[in-house]
Amino acid sequence: MKNYEKVYENVFANKQSLERLKWDKITIIDDEPVESWSKKVKELVKENELKQFSFLVKFAWLLRKFRYGGFRWEQNTLMPAHLSGALGFWSKNYGNFNFNSISNDYINKKIFTYFKDFFPNLDLNNPFESNYEYPYEYMGFSHLVFVYQIPERLELLSYGEKQKMDYAKFADYVINYISCYNDEHGTTFEIKITKFCLPYIKFLNRPIYEQQSKRRTNSRRRTNFKTKA
Numbered sequence: 001m002k003n004y005e006k007v008y009e010n011v012f013a014n015k016q017s018l019e020r021l022k023w024d025k026i027t028i029i030d031d032e033p034v035e036s037w038s039k040k041v042k043e044l045v046k047e048n049e050l051k052q053f054s055f056l057v058k059f060a061w062l063l064r065k066f067r068y069g070g071f072r073w074e075q076n077t078l079m080p081a082h083l084s085g086a087l088g089f090w091s092k093n094y095g096n097f098n099f100n101s102i103s104n105d106y107i108n109k110k111i112f113t114y115f116k117d118f119f120p121n122l123d124l125n126n127p128f129e130s131n132y133e134y135p136y137e138y139m140g141f142s143h144l145v146f147v148y149q150i151p152e153r154l155e156l157l158s159y160g161e162k163q164k165m166d167y168a169k170f171a172d173y174v175i176n177y178i179s180c181y182n183d184e185h186g187t188t189f190e191i192k193i194t195k196f197c198l199p200y201i202k203f204l205n206r207p208i209y210e211q212q213s214k215r216r217t218n219s220r221r222r223t224n225f226k227t228k229a
Contacts, residue, residue: 060115084103
């Protein structure tokens with residue numbers, strides 16, 4: 001993976017966004033310090049993600065054991081309609097839950113795509129008996145979702161982990177990476193930021209566009225950026 005210099009301005013941690021939050025307007029009931037409250041929220045979210053990750057590993061392992069008509073779910077692929085239909089029928093009539101509430105959850109679907117990379121031998125080791133640890137300390141589910149379509153996602157996450165990047169810094173680092181990549185290779189990635197889902201980078205997975213039809217990502221070059229001598 002090429003390490004591009006900082007060329008594009010920040011999208012998430014730009015000056016305008018940082019100044020939008022007025023810290024002097026924040027108060028916590030019972031006069032608890034904001035720092036103490038923030039720490040509790042961060043720890044709670046991390047605790048929840050670790051529990052959810054453990055659940056998803058076990059759920060994926062159990063799904064891989066299920067066969068219908070000789071077929072089973074292959075990791076990193078869409079589940080065939082007849083297979084998901086059979087699981088859906090079983091879950092509603094015999095499992096007392098709706099299979100889609102887990103398999104079609106927006107975040108869960110993205111996390112599932114990492115299991116083949118994280119645990120290539122998942123079929124061989126029972127997660128109810130073996131410990132499958134979440135591989136990151138600083139990279140949370142939001143980080144994983146943001147880069148899940150990028151082929152170099154593990155390298156990007158590894159760099160963010162080493163740099164102890166929070167979400168905003170990591171997102172801006174990735175945006176600079178894919179924007180520079182697009183400049184060098186043609187439009188290959190797009191930034192997707194909507195109110196309906198978590199932001200992510202879309203991998204177009206198509207041949208490099210002709211120069212005359214090349215589209216820019218929705219980020220701007222920093223006019224005051226100075227390259228190293």
